[in-house]
Amino acid sequence: MTTEEFEQVQQHLGRLPNWTELGIYSVMWSEHCSYKNSKPLLRRFPVSGSKVLQGPGEGAGAIDIGEGQAVVFKIESHNHPTAVEPFQGAATGVGGIIRDVFSMGARPVALLNSLRFGSLDSDRARYLFGRAVAGIAHYGNRMGVPTVGGEVEFDEGYDDNPLVNAMCVGILPHKDLQKGIATGTGNPVIYVGASTGRDGIHGATFASEELSEDSGDKRPSVQAGDPFMEKLLLEACLELVEKEVLLGIQDMGAAGLTCSSAEMAAKGDAGMELNLDHVPQREAGMTPYEMMLSESQERMLLVVEKGREGEVQEVLDKWGLQSAVVGRVTDDQRYRIRFQGEIVADIPVKTLVDDAPVLTRTGSVPQYYKDFAEKTFEPELAEVNPEDALQKMLASPNIASKRWVYQQYDHMVGTSTAVRPGSDAAVIVLDGTDKALAMCTDGNSRYVYLDPRHGGAIAVAEAARNVVCSGAQPLAITDCLNFGSPEKPEVYWQLEEAINGMSEACRTLETPVVGGNVSLYNETGGQPIAPTPVVGMVGLIDSRDHITTQGFKKEGDTLLLLGETQLELGGSELQHQVIGKISGRPPSVNLETEKLLHDLVLEAIRKGWVSSAHDLSSGGLAVALAESAISGSMGAEVQLELSLAPSLFLFSESQSRILLSVASHEAENMQELARLRNVPCTKIGKTGGDRLQVKIGGTSVIRLAVEEMRTIWEGAIPCAMNPTSTN
Secondary structure (H helix, E strand, O other): OOHHHHHHHHHHHOOOOOHHHHHHHHHHOOHHHHOOOOHHHHOOOOOOOOOEEEOEOEOOEEEEEEOOEEEEEEEEEOHHHHHHOHHHHHHHHHHHHHHHHHOOOOEEEEEEEEEEEOOOOOHHHHHHHHHHHHHHHHHHHHHOOOEEEEEEEEOHHHOOOOEEEEEEEEEEEHHHOOOOOOOOOOOEEEEEEOOEOOOOOOHHHHOOOOEOHHHHHHHHHOOOOOHHHHHHHHHHHHHHHHOOOEEEEEEOOOOHHHHHHHHHHHHOOOEEEEEHHHOOEOOOOOOHHHHHHOOOOOEEEEEEOOOOHHHHHHHHHHOOOOEEEEEEEEOOOEEEEEEOOEEEEEEEHHHHOOOOOOOOOOOOOOHHHHHHHHOOOOHHHHHOOHHHHHHHHHOOOOOOOOHHHHOOOOOOOOOOEEEOEOEOOEEEEOOOOOOEEEEEEEOOHHHHHHOHHHHHHHHHHHHHHHHHHOOOEEEEEEEEEEOOOOOOHHHHHHHHHHHHHHHHHHHHHOOOEEEEEEEOOOEEOOEEOOOEEEEEEEEEEOOHHHOOOOOOOOOOOEEEEEOOOOOOOOOOHHHHHHHOOOOOOOOOOOHHHHHHHHHHHHHHHHOOOEEEEEEOOOOHHHHHHHHHHHHHOOOEEEEEOOOOOHHHHHOOOOOOOEEEEEOHHHHHHHHHHHHHOOOOEEEEEEEOOOEEEEEEOOEEEEEEEHHHHHHHHHHHHHHHHOOOOOO
16 A cells, blocks of 8 residues: 555545554555556446446356346456465466356356466476466366366466466356345345455455565465365355345455455445454454455355345255354445454445545556567568478467366366367357357467557457357457556556557457456566456357367368468567567457458358368468368368468468368358458368378478377477476
8 A cells, every 4th residue: 555545545534544444445445456557448448238238347247148048257367376376376266256157146157267377498387387277177177167268378478477367157047147236224244155264365465566586475365265165155156046035245255355345335335334253264363354354265245135044044054054144234334344342444435445546647658669660570481491380380389289288177067068178269058048159268468569459459359250260259258457567657558558459349349348357567576477468258159050160071171261361470470489589560450351251250150151160360371271180180282372482471470360161062152252241262272181281383382191280289288298208
């Protein structure tokens, strides 16, 4: 808390705060809880739409998917805890996001994640990566929620500050939608779940400061999770929702009992009085400060109508959960805490939530951005042998198969997973309907570093492209904005520009932002991570017949490349592989062109013309061809006539491009539809055989067996994680 903020607290109270009150204000005014540095920028996001049932401000966003159903989803970070204790840090990140979803009344049906770690050449990066993945698997598997998708990237910039962003998707009937609100004077406030301990104290403030050499001492700030307890809590809460007992429900996440109770009171335009003598405790001698700031996991706060406590208790007893009435709703907008017969905190509740400081900062353009303005591609990229380059890319952990990760996850539990991890997007089917949901996470920190505005727009566009390639109409996004310290003008500029680009993309692609998380102060020793906005996208598939994957399906299908390929290699995998660093400007994205592409591909999928669809992203056309061949266990013959050098065309990362395979008798229809929809469409070859062969002007530049590519692609991360192996 700054001196100015401390003075503001005194003005709100009319006196000096005591220690408990100071702790309450500190966590509620932390960046993690109040978004004081980012709130003015977040207001630029489009948050409304005809299908939006709940936008930002609750545990998760909710979107109407027809027939009285809604999809509920959100993504959040657990970066700092993972850096300190990777297993529990990642595990409790999963637990927290699951609670956010079922606190809305939704049954969780899928988990995804977005991970960033240092180079796997580093012992520490391998340790953090391995333990974090184990923690994610531990919690999700034991909860019985399938982990169906995600993304992983590796870069030296994340050596000391890994990123773990967890996303959860749930389903509910409209009538069951809940809110975290306290209403009705005299109504009881009920604590449910695990006992309160000293774990997680200062978790919210820890997430709002830079990492340092002393961060290892912050292990007490990292919570410990119990997925079995959470499973009981989930089932009990959903039963209470079904019985229509709840007036309000909120997870005790960041800042624990403080944040949940204060926010519920503020949103209900009410007050609240808590008696800490009734809070279940698992450690002796806990102080009010410790109880209010503890972030012990698997806890919920409920508000119910007075007189219905017995109904709640009956359900909780059934599930073996402890509970306690710890307070009541008041009508005076005061936030009072009692302990051992004394009032230990008495605060105007709105000052904790609505009156939290909002900081308006000014960014400045970093010098590197100016230096890269005139940077063009390096001539040596044109001299690269395409076949050698493709093999190196398939062996890069950033492009290689992530099977090593997702084979640790139970992605089939619940029997609703229709498309497993490894395609453009995961797909789950909805019981009792012909519908399905496609979902993915996306982000490219290299692009955002080189040009935050374009990089932010591309993150949204690529996520939408991935769900479109799965046969889904994009619905909305949730985002996790991972940046360095906003107090540095260059970092603030990156954050502002990225949000501007994301906002533009969301408006054009009609995908409102319905929730998310801002994770700032991702720095170690004063060095910020690369700016990393991550987008979680959900799309709706009207009919299961339209579910599409990236793997080639049938011999003799025609290959069509949609979109234009330009000389765009700034921030590309080819540039990084050959030069060893990135520079210049990233690919540009025309959002109107992107929307035309999406509409065309969805129309073709619904007509039944498309056998496979795969978006072109990292590694360009060459990698897309290889991935589709590996996924389908089928080769392809490609013939190109080029004006660019082969490597520049094949590995360009131009946006708004999709690789389709269509039945040969539908190829002309597809090309004509593309012409009518004003989308470039080029016939480039056909599927078949056991190898990928690319010819340019009659000369073969790539000729690799599918199984040879698979061996490289699937072996890269296991080999990197076990560098001493001789296998």
